[in-house]
Amino acid sequence: MSEWIQKKLRLPAFPSGYHLITDRITEAFPEIKNYRAGILQVFIQHTSAGLTINENADPSVRRDFQTFVNELIPESYPRFIHTDEGPDDMPAHIKASFFDSQLQIPIQNGRLALGTWQGIYLCEFRTHAGGRNLMLTAFGEKD
Amino acid sequence: MSEWIQKKLRLPAFPSGYHLITDRITEAFPEIKNYRAGILQVFIQHTSAGLTINENADPSVRRDFQTFVNELIPESYPRFIHTDEGPDDMPAHIKASFFDSQLQIPIQNGRLALGTWQGIYLCEFRTHAGGRNLMLTAFGEKD
Amino acid sequence: MSEWIQKKLRLPAFPSGYHLITDRITEAFPEIKNYRAGILQVFIQHTSAGLTINENADPSVRRDFQTFVNELIPESYPRFIHTDEGPDDMPAHIKASFFDSQLQIPIQNGRLALGTWQGIYLCEFRTHAGGRNLMLTAFGEKD
Numbered sequence: 001m002s003e004w005i006q007k008k009l010r011l012p013a014f015p016s017g018y019h020l021i022t023d024r025i026t027e028a029f030p031e032i033k034n035y036r037a038g039i040l041q042v043f044i045q046h047t048s049a050g051l052t053i054n055e056n057a058d059p060s061v062r063r064d065f066q067t068f069v070n071e072l073i074p075e076s077y078p079r080f081i082h083t084d085e086g087p088d089d090m091p092a093h094i095k096a097s098f099f100d101s102q103l104q105i106p107i108q109n110g111r112l113a114l115g116t117w118q119g120i121y122l123c124e125f126r127t128h129a130g131g132r133n134l135m136l137t138a139f140g141e142k143d
Numbered sequence: 144m145s146e147w148i149q150k151k152l153r154l155p156a157f158p159s160g161y162h163l164i165t166d167r168i169t170e171a172f173p174e175i176k177n178y179r180a181g182i183l184q185v186f187i188q189h190t191s192a193g194l195t196i197n198e199n200a201d202p203s204v205r206r207d208f209q210t211f212v213n214e215l216i217p218e219s220y221p222r223f224i225h226t227d228e229g230p231d232d233m234p235a236h237i238k239a240s241f242f243d244s245q246l247q248i249p250i251q252n253g254r255l256a257l258g259t260w261q262g263i264y265l266c267e268f269r270t271h272a273g274g275r276n277l278m279l280t281a282f283g284e285k286d
Numbered sequence: 287m288s289e290w291i292q293k294k295l296r297l298p299a300f301p302s303g304y305h306l307i308t309d310r311i312t313e314a315f316p317e318i319k320n321y322r323a324g325i326l327q328v329f330i331q332h333t334s335a336g337l338t339i340n341e342n343a344d345p346s347v348r349r350d351f352q353t354f355v356n357e358l359i360p361e362s363y364p365r366f367i368h369t370d371e372g373p374d375d376m377p378a379h380i381k382a383s384f385f386d387s388q389l390q391i392p393i394q395n396g397r398l399a400l401g402t403w404q405g406i407y408l409c410e411f412r413t414h415a416g417g418r419n420l421m422l423t424a425f426g427e428k429d
Contacts, residue, residue, distance in 0.1 A: 002145055002288055004179075004180040004181070004283060004284045005180075006180050006249065006251055006256075036290075037290040037291075037292050037423065037425075038290070039327065039423065039425075041182065041247060041249060043247075043248070043249050043256070044258075045256070045257065045258030045259075045261065046258055046260070046261075047196070047197045047198045047258070047260050047261055052383040052387075053333070053383075053387045053388075054333045054379055054382060054383055055333045055379055058368060060367045060368040061368045061376065061379055063367060063368075064365075064366050064367060064368050064376050064379075064380075065379070065380065065383070067365050067366075068359070068363060068365070068366070068376075068380055069380070071365075072215075072358075072359075073211070073215075077211060079207075079210050079211070079214075080207050080210075080211070081203045081206060081207060082201060082203040082204045082206075082207050090204065090207050090211075093197055093198055093204055093207075093208070094207075094208065094211055094212070096197060097195040097196075097197055097208070097241075097242055098241055098242075098383075098384055099383055099384075100243075100386075101195075101196045101246075101261075102196075102246065102247050102248075103387075103388065104247060104327060104329075104388050104390060105329070105388075106292065106327060106329050106421050106423045108292055108421070113292075113329070113331070113421050114331065115330075115331030115332055115333070115419065116331075117332070117333050118331065118332075118333055118387075133258065135249050135251070135256050137180065137182065137249045139180075139182075139283070140290060140425070141290045145288055147322075147323040147324070147426060147427045148323075149323050149392065149394055149399075184325065184390060184392060186390075186391070186392050186399070187401075188399070188400065188401030188402075188404065189401055189403070189404075190339070190340045190341045190401070190403050190404055215358075216354070216358075220354060222350075222353050222354070222357075223350050223353075223354070224346045224349060224350060225344060225346040225347045225349075225350050233347065233350050233354075236340055236341055236347055236350075236351070237350075237351065237354055237355070239340060240338040240339075240340055240351070240384075240385055241384055241385075243386075244338075244339045244389075244404075245339075245389065245390050245391075247390060276401065278392050278394070278399050280323065280325065280392045282323075282325075282426070
């Protein structure tokens with residue numbers, strides 16, 4: 001038997017940076033345990049924040065992401081013309097496209113089949129963002 | 144009831160840059176309205192153009208993408224050896240991998256569940272490209 | 287009739303760089319031929335290696351990826367603090383997020399609907415990595 005479930009998850013405002021949200025997602029979606037084989041899609045409905053899967057243990061990894069990516073795609077880039085919404089806006093759009101707007105994570109035997117060291121990051125690219133909306137969609141075979 | 148629909152969409156030649164194609168996709172795929180819950184996949188069958196989801200309103204965002212990304216991954220990079228197809232070819236391959244070759248967009252109640260400001264971009268990385276082929280695949284639950 | 291198949295594919299250790307693995311995947315998953323319309327997902331269960339779809343013919347493309355990306359995201363970046371696992375570790379995490387951890391490839395009439403020049407790359411970002419685990423998931427409509 002195949003089944004689709006969709007739900008919105010409203011995340012609170014996070015500071016600029018990279019934040020582990022794996023537990024928030026699995027807690028919002030206990031029905032994952034009912035799928036024998038499937039996919040959980042996480043989709044962010046914004047263009048100045050993103051998603052990625054990366055290291056889930058050492059917070060220094062997430063700090064290094066912030067340091068390096070802010071230098072690679074800097075607010076001070078002199079040729080940006082889309083500057084009305086502040087100097088952090090256009091870098092946020094570019095970062096959003098270099099990271100992901102959607103993740104598809106396999107479900108196997110009722111659990112996300114993430115590797116041992118993999119976690120889901122919310123990548124907040126604005127300096128003063130509000131909350132963010134995720135659309136979660138699970139589909140697959142139930143027992 | 145579950146149903147799969149696949150179709151090819153041939154895009155005309157676009158100039159180098161970032162182009163909104165949301166309406167072309169939804170017009171080519173009116174069957175989206177029949178899915179209660181599902182996914183639309185957009186897959187580009189090329190390695191020197193890409194896809195992404197980003198801001199759908201202000202054209203200056205798309206111009207800034209062009210300016211910044213062309214400077215980050217420049218044609219003038221002196222250590223490229225794959226240069227037989229012109230100076231724009233190898234940067235196009237790298238950009239194609241930093242952006243996306245596939246997008247999966249949730250369908251909810253017959254509509255793409257994009258955020259208010261989200262649109263689908265064709266990212267044309269070649270200077271003189273021809274048309275581009277997209278494979279569109281929708282699947283999900285119908286009413 | 288809809289059907290889900292999942293299997294693990296253990297890749298051997300590869301040297302740092304970009305490696306074509308299309309044939310390994312299709313050989314591990316002969317059941318692709320049974321799907322009239324579907325998706326094959328390739329998911330890598332690691333955070334210091336990645337996946338992408340790019341040019342499948344000329345090895346110089348893959349060498350240029352290595353040269354350029356190693357210079358864009360350098361081991362010598364002085365502000366990294368996550369350095370306990372060696373100078374190649376933090377660049378590997380960032381590269382993993384700029385490339386992909388998952389690919390979804392359409393299946394049409396029993397074949398991956400890749401473009402003529404598209405192949406699947408394993409992107410090995412560590413200098414001395416071991417083997418890598420892929421989770422392969424196919425789903426779709428069978429004849």
